[in-house]
Amino acid sequence: xxxxxxxxxxxxxxxxxxxxxxxxxxxxxxxxxxxxxxxxxxxxxxxxxxxxxxxxxxxxxxxxxxxxxxxxxxxxxxxxxxxxxxxxxxxxxx
Numbered sequence: 001x002x003x004x005x006x007x008x009x010x011x012x013x014x015x016x017x018x019x020x021x022x023x024x025x026x027x028x029x030x031x032x033x034x035x036x037x038x039x040x041x042x043x044x045x046x047x048x049x050x051x052x053x054x055x056x057x058x059x060x061x062x063x064x065x066x067x068x069x070x071x072x073x074x075x076x077x078x079x080x081x082x083x084x085x086x087x088x089x090x091x092x093x094x
Contacts, residue, residue: 032057
């Protein structure tokens, strides 16, 4: 994997405001080494295979870009009979 210029903070990954709020709420201050190396590739939709120690932030390195991508799409999920979930808004009635 090419090593691009490291990002000093999560804001430099251009995550949505919702994702940045969640990152802050979880108490993350700055990306770990594994996050610095993998988040850009995952955001670009590249396949990534990475290995790092337990507790190094691997899960967040993969999940944060995936959630950001989903939050930027208009995804509809059915929720019961008369309700669906629109990711761009919140629960809406049919």
